[in-house]
Amino acid sequence: MGTRRALGVTSASQLISFALNLLNVIVVARLLTPSEIGVFSVAVSFQAIVHVFREFGVNQYLVQATSVAEDDFRAAFTLTLMFSWTVALFLFVGSGPLSVFYNHDGVATVLALLAVNFLLMPFGTPSLGMLVRELRFERLAAIRIANLSTATIVTITAAWLGQSYLSMVWGAIAGQIANLVAVSIARPQGILMLPTLKGVRSIFRFGSISSAATLIQELGRSAPDLILGRTLGFSAVAYYSRAAGLRDMLLGQLVAVVNGVHFPTFAQAIRDGADPAELYTRATTYLIGVTIPFLALLALLAEPLILFFFGDQWLVSAPLAALLCLFAIFTAPYALARLSLIASGQVSSVLYLECVVQAIRIAVLLTSIWLPLERVVPLLGIVAAIEAAAYQYGLRRYLGVGFAQLWKSIATASVLSFLTLLGPGLLWLSPIADADSMSMRFSLLALSGLTALGAWVAGLFLLKHPLREELVNVISTAVRFVRR
Structure with missing residues (x-):
């Protein structure tokens, strides 16, 4: 296929x-x-x-x-x-x-x-x-x-x-x-x-390292629930989970799609002798062309989205969600790094990098012993910066992917973000944004989504982003399907 x-x-x-x-x-x-x-x-x-x-x-x-x-x-x-x-x-x-x-x-x-x-x-x-x-x-x-x-x-x-x-x-x-x-x-x-x-021995050898790396990553991912549940209570866990859920509404779903295809095809390409740096850069260019602009949009619309989908009892999650979306922008260029390194046989390197990143994440979350949730979450920005730096190091050392190779894609995605936010930003700064009815919230969110999508598509063509070709292919395929 x-x-x-x-x-x-x-x-x-x-x-x-x-x-x-x-x-x-x-x-x-x-x-x-x-x-x-x-x-x-x-x-x-x-x-x-x-x-x-x-x-x-x-x-x-x-x-x-x-x-x-x-x-x-x-x-x-x-x-x-x-x-x-x-x-x-x-x-x-x-x-x-x-x-x-x-x-x-x-x-x-x-x-x-x-x-x-x-x-x-x-x-x-x-x-x-x-x-x-x-x-x-x-x-x-x-x-x-x-x-x-x-x-x-x-x-x-x-x-x-x-x-x-x-x-x-x-x-x-x-x-x-x-x-x-x-x-x-x-x-x-x-x-x-x-x-x-x-044949168990060879699989066990690989699996022990892979499982250790995955365990460390999972400890970091689950640490907010496990630590906050003990230090700040179950309600704090729920508020954080709802905030993270808004971020993952886009990032988690899209990365799951891309990783589901990227991991086996990247491994196959490596076995066939392809250049891993070129493969990673191309895949990341496509991915962050979507994730960075729309993570920025989610950060902007965090409060109205939380209120509309979940109700007033979850309002505490809104500013937390905005911060988590902003932090995710910094790590977005490295969303494919872990599985790319594993696919190229560098599972031990992934274990080392995950140990560094997740140890810092857990240390930051332990500040909840003294600090409330609203002050702990901003500190997670430190973790995002260290995670980006750690995986950039791993990519450069083991796959030959330098930051300069990724910079052009990051800069283009940043411009796309500005264009995507322009319409929704003006809408939510206008007086009509103060309306409190459910129907008006829905109308504003729908209009924000449409203006953002339109600006993003226009930006793809204006900036000659590689995604424009994929968009044209999708539209052409849809038109041919309808005409049958």
């Missing part, structure tokens, strides 16, 4: 996933209190950390390996089975002490139930890795949609029936079951097989 088609399929599935996630977040935010959501957030953050070990880097190994024989695949299944079931046991046993630490029985209940997912995961994980390696993006998209649609329906229904924070647990379990069914249909030959120790 060509890269354009792969991106198109992945983008379509991610758009559907985004719509399902947004629906889930909006409905649950109005049915549950910040404290209820905070209980689940703390528990699921701890689960996310141990989740790293459920596949032990198996999927990344399968994607970047020069070749994968039947024994390699069975060895991958063996490691996944061992680690997933060990994690399930660890979650079940550790749920009690964690509930005591956070002084809430709900933490134990959520973790004990989520352990069920780890019992199911081994039977589909290696097959997913092979589907990625084989570039079967249509099947991967169908699996993802089956998972998320099932999880969304069950979560909303359970929340409506008064299941509180458990509604999200039932949704997660239902989604995992749907995922397993979908994988068994897409690649039935890899679901059930006999474990083997042959």
Whole structure:
């Protein structure tokens, strides 16, 4: 499958996933209190950390390996089975002490139930890795949609029936079951097989380093929920999570689309002898041409977006969301760096870089022992700057990507940001922005989005950005489809 088609399929599935996630977040935010959501957030953050070990880097190994024989695949299944079931046991046993630490029985209940997912995961994980390696993006998209649609329906229904924070647990379990069914249909030959120790050593060696790097990254990602839940309470966790969720509404979804295609195709290109610096620079040019302008737009519209989607009870999240979006602009050129380094075999280097970045992130978050949430979040700008510098170092040393190569793309994206913000900025400075009705908020947000999109498209052509060719291709394809 060509890269354009792969991106198109992945983008379509991610758009559907985004719509399902947004629906889930909006409905649950109005049915549950910040404290209820905070209980689940703390528990699921701890689960996310141990989740790293459920596949032990198996999927990344399968994607970047020069070749994968039947024994390699069975060895991958063996490691996944061992680690997933060990994690399930660890979650079940550790749920009690964690509930005591956070002084809430709900933490134990959520973790004990989520352990069920780890019992199911081994039977589909290696097959997913092979589907990625084989570039079967249509099947991967169908699996993802089956998972998320099932999880969304069950979560909303359970929340409506008064299941509180458990509604999200039932949704997660239902989604995992749907995922397993979908994988068994897409690649039935890899679901059930006999474990083997042959070939385990090489996968274990790679997986131990990969899992350590992923664990460190996940510790940093989950640190806000885990630390703030203990120092500032569950409501602070929910406010921060909602702010980060607004940032990830764009950045997380788009990076997931691009990484889903970039990682296997980058690994394949490296195996074929392509220049990694040229590949990375080109992919980043496309990515930040979208992410930087629209992260700036999200920062500008953080307050009206929070009020419109989630209601007045979440207003505390608005200034936090604006800051997180601004910080994300600094790290946007390095969104593909981690997987690019892994695809080129530099997994040990990723481990080192993640140790540096996440240690500083955790140190900053620990200031919440003395400082309120509103003063802790601005300090995360230090982490963003260090993360950008660390991955720039890694890219230059191991892939030959100098900052000068990225600067032209960054400068162009900055100009695009100015053009994108011009219309919405004038709208929200006008007197009509003071209107308080829901219909007026919606009208202003819709108009802001349209003016921003129009200015961004005009900027692509004015600046002769490479994305304009892709936009023309998309429009041409859509016109041909309509005329059929």
